[in-house]
Structure formats: C-alpha cells, structure tokens
Amino acid sequence: DADVTQTPRNRITKTGKRIMLECSQTKGHDRMYWYRQDPGLGLRLIYYSFDVKDINKGEISDGYSVSRQAQAKFSLSLESAIPNQTALYFCATSSSQGVGDTQYFGPGTRLTVL
Amino acid sequence: GEDVEQSLFLSVREGDSSVINCTYTDSSSTYLYWYKQEPGAGLQLLTYIFSNMDMKQDQRLTVLLNKKDKHLSLRIADTQTGDSAIYFCAETPWNSGNTPLVFGKGTRLSVIA
Numbered sequence: 001d002a003d004v005t006q007t008p009r010n011r012i013t014k015t016g017k018r019i020m021l022e023c024s025q026t027k028g029h030d031r032m033y034w035y036r037q038d039p040g041l042g043l044r045l046i047y048y049s050f051d052v053k054d055i056n057k058g059e060i061s062d063g064y065s066v067s068r069q070a071q072a073k074f075s076l077s078l079e080s081a082i083p084n085q086t087a088l089y090f091c092a093t094s095s096s097q098g099v100g101d102t103q104y105f106g107p108g109t110r111l112t113v114l
Numbered sequence: 115g116e117d118v119e120q121s122l123f124l125s126v127r128e129g130d131s132s133v134i135n136c137t138y139t140d141s142s143s144t145y146l147y148w149y150k151q152e153p154g155a156g157l158q159l160l161t162y163i164f165s166n167m168d169m170k171q172d173q174r175l176t177v178l179l180n181k182k183d184k185h186l187s188l189r190i191a192d193t194q195t196g197d198s199a200i201y202f203c204a205e206t207p208w209n210s211g212n213t214p215l216v217f218g219k220g221t222r223l224s225v226i227a
Contacts, residue, residue, distance in 0.1 A: 004156075033214060040122065042219030043157075043202070058214075090156055094214075100145030100206035101215045105156035 003027045004106040006091050012112045019078040021109050023091030032074035033092040033103065034058075034066060036085075043090070049074055050096065081113040118218035120203050125224045132190040134221045136203030141184060143205040147215065148177065148188045151200040160188070160201075190223075198225045 004025045013019055023032065034046040035058075045058030047066040055066060063085065065077045078085055088110050092103040117139045126132045138146070144165050149157040163170045163177045163186075170177045176189040190197055203218040 031214075040219070043217045045214060048214050092157075099162065100147075101213075102145070102147070102159060102162065103157075103215055104159065105149075107156045 004091060004093055004104055006089075006106040006109050008109060009107065010110045012114065013081055014114050015082055017081050017113075019081050019111065021076045021089055021091075021111070023074045023076070023106055025072050025091075025093045025104075025106075027093055027095075027104060028071075029093035029095045029098075029104075030071060031094045031096060031101075032068065033094075034064075034074065034076045035090045035092065036060070036087040037090060037108075038087050046076065046089075078111075081111075083113045086111060086113045118203055118205055118216050120201075120218040120221045122219065123222050123224070125226060126193050128193060128195060128225055128227050130193055132188075132193045132197065132223055132225075134188045134190075134201050134203075134223065136186040136188075136218055138184050138186065138203070138205045138216075140205060140207050140216075141181070143207060145206040146177075146179060146186050147202075147204040147206075148175075148186075149202040149204065149217075151202065151220070153199070157202060193223075193225050195225045195227055198223055 007022045033048040035043045044060050049068045091106040094103045119137045147162040148160040150160045151157045174191045178187045200220040202220045204215040207213045
C-alpha cells in the first residue's frame with residue numbers, strides 16, 4: 001500500500017462549487033503539506049502543518065483552506081472553485097525527526113474547474 | 115528569501131550523460147535534494163546531499179555540490195529513455211526546523227532514442 005494517498009485522483013467540477021481534497025499517510029510523520037503544480041511554474045506551497053494544532057499559510061493560500069483532522073490526515077478545501085484553480089495538487093509529508101525536511105509525496109489529484 | 119533556479123529543459127541522446135544544474139541563494143542551506151517526477155506521478159526522492167559534502171554517488175547518479183558558488187548538479191550516466199522526467203532541485207533553508215523545503219521549477223529531461 002502507498003504510504004501517502006490522495007483522494008480523489010481526478011475531479012472535474014464547476015465554478016462556484018466547494019471541493020475537498022483529502023490526504024492520508026501511514027508514515028507516522030508529523031508534518032504535512034499541500035502544493036499545486038502548474039506547467040512552467042513548478043511546485044507552489046499552499047499550506048503546511050507541523051503538527052495537529054499547527055496550520056501555516058504558504059506562498060499561495062488565497063482561495064484555499066485546510067484542516068488537520070489527525071496526525072495522519074490533512075485535507076484541502078476550495079470554498080468556491082474558480083477556473084484558475086485548475087491544476088495538479090500534491091500532498092506531502094515529512095518528519096521533524098528526519099533528515100532535513102525530506103518530503104514524501106502522494107500521487108496527486110488532477111482538478112479541473114469548468 | 116530563498117530561491118532555487120534551474121533551467122527548464124534538457125535534451126540528451128540515449129546512452130549519453132545528462133547533467134542537470136541548479137543554483138540556490140541560501141548559503142546556510144543544510145541539505146540539498148533531487149526529486150524525480152515521471153509523467154502522471156508524484157515526486158519521488160532520488161537523492162540528497164548534506165552541505166558539508168562535495169560529492170555523492172549512487173549507481174548511475176552523481177551529485178556535485180559547490181558551496182562557494184551555491185551550485186548543485188545531478189549527473190545521470192548512460193541516460194536511458196526511462197530517465198525522461200522532470201527533475202526538481204530543493205534545499206532545506208538554514209532554519210530547517212521551521213521552514214519547508216524550497217523547490218526549483220524543475221528541469222524537463224527528454225531522452226532521444
């Protein structure tokens with residue numbers, strides 16, 4: 001089984017809809033991250049959490065919110081989706097006891113907003 | 115703030131060596147990483163190097179670090195079509211206890227048969 005899983009893997013939705021992307025991990029890591037990937041722009045950090053009670057904004061948090069329901073779960077919400085949020089979204093985890101901030105990634109969720 | 119720069123594209127012939135370059139701005143970086151993203155997949159950790167090392171070799175992969183010039187490179191020997199992917203360079207900033215990795219925009223490696 002994969003250590004970092006994301007659901008759904010693909011989602012097509014309409015402008016204005018609320019969307020939740022979910023991430024679960026079995027690695028026992030305390031830190032979790034949400035990124036989006038757009039062609040030519042690389043990875044951009046949306047939000048990150050260093051433990052269950054910790055939430056931090058990343059580079060591009062506007063239009064997004066997150067919830068860290070448990071150490072193993074970190075969900076990303078788009079309250080009112082818009083077309084420029086069409087992208088590939090990745091969840092990642094790392095351990096505060098690990099090497100640097102070595103991150104391990106999920107397989108990604110491809111989101112299309114029409 | 116910290117910045118990591120990479121060229122966006124590299125094309126090589128099968129069997130040749132590939133060299134992917136990266137520059138970073140934070141001279142206090144502790145760990146530097148290379149990740150690989152195959153089409154339709156997430157990022158996979160390839161290797162990392164600690165800042166007090168100059169070189170690290172792992173089978174066909176060689177990582178070179180020039181701290182003076184803040185330059186990191188990844189050499190892939192005998193490049194194969196399966197090496198076609200996007201390669202991301204990343205660094206752990208000095209205050210690595212509190213700051214996530216900083217990623218470059220990725221270099222797309224195309225291997226021509």
